[in-house]
Amino acid sequence: MFEIKSFFRLAPSINRIEIFAPEIASKWLPGQFIILRVDEKGERIPLTVNQVDKERGLLSIIFQKVGKTTKKLAKLKEGDCLTDLIGPLGRPLEVKDYGKVVCVGGGVGTAEIYPEAKALKEAGCYLTSILGARNKDLLILKDEMGKISDKVIVTTDDGSQGRRGLVTDALKEVLDKEKIDMVIAIGPVIMMREVSKLTLSYKVKTTVSLNSIMVDGTGMCGSCRVTVGGKTKFACVHGPEFDGHLVDFDELLIRNSRFLKEEKISLDLLKT
Ligand SMILES: Cc1cc2nc3c(=O)[nH]c(=O)nc-3n(C[C@H](O)[C@H](O)[C@H](O)COP(=O)(O)OP(=O)(O)OC[C@H]3O[C@@H](n4cnc5c(N)ncnc54)[C@H](O)[C@@H]3O)c2cc1C
Ligand code: FES
The missing domain is CATH 3.40.50.80 (Nucleotide-binding domain of ferredoxin-NADP reductase (FNR) module)
Structure with a gap:
């Protein structure tokens, strides 16, 4: 569970990862986020879900390396697993035609x-x-x-x-x-x-x-x-x-x- 299926560098300090989390992917709506922990002693950090692939059960997250946890996250590679992940959290955006x-x-x-x-x-x-x-x-x-x-x-x-x-x-x-x-x-x-x-x-x-x-x-x-x-x-x-x-x-x-x-x-x- 919570295996990193892909890891892609978007910019010098910004990466995109895809995490296997089918239950969260099936319920997520735009505007919602997850909270993850990289390892047993790690802190919990919130990150917005950028996209989901419901069929493959994947969450796409884009994060910037700013401190300890995001740097630790950036050191993970495909096949590594996160210790835990909760979501989807927060209220989704009300989607309608606003003009x-x-x-x-x-x-x-x-x-x-x-x-x-x-x-x-x-x-x-x-x-x-x-x-x-x-x-x-x-x-x-x-x-x-x-x-x-x-x-x-x-x-x-x-x-x-x-x-x-x-x-x-x-x-x-x-x-x-x-x-x-x-x-x-x-x-x-x-x-x-x-x-x-x-x-x-x-x-x-x-x-x-x-x-x-x-x-x-x-x-x-x-x-x-x-x-x-x-x-x-x-x-x-x-x-x-x-x-x-x-x-x-x-x-x-x-x-x-x-x-x-x-x-x-x-x-x-x-x-x-
Ligand atoms: C709802 C939400 C969605 C977010 N989505 C994204 C995202 O999609 N991509 C992304 O790159 N960043 C996102 N962030 C910011 C991200 O959570 C912080 O950059 C991250 O927690 C920093 O942790 P750190 O240990 O690497 O850095 P630290 O050195 O610990 O902190 C650097 C700065 O990040 C902020 N921060 C630290 N810990 C937390 C925390 N537990 N919760 C929130 N902010 C914290 C503080 O302003 C702090 O000064 C989001 C924050 C929130 C609240
Ligand atoms: S993160 Fe604890 S009340 Fe919002």
């Missing part, structure tokens, strides 16, 4: 937005995708997003591919030109905050996916607590998607940095 939708993916967030964009396109939405990355080497799924989008705009911070600048620059131009019915943004917290600030001024409904620190994924531990519209929510069970105009992003940034010291120590120990 004109803009999907904004930042960095590895593009992998998380892909299944939602695909489902929305299939439901009849007119889809504009804005994909942002620091540079061209970190840009992922451009072709896949191109196949399911009516229009794709690429931005890189250094101008090495697409237009130079931030996703918010491109989004502002789209909002100035067309009447947009909904924006979905998935990526770094600061990007989601800035997208939400921008769309608030255009009064466009905006959904973001919150990457708060999760442990159990069932609403019991409180680790993923976020404030939305002045109310306490647990991203693992009430989200991970929320109305971006109501999220307290500054609190989320503070809460996401609460283990920075420990994360650095465990990464240093892994290197030695």
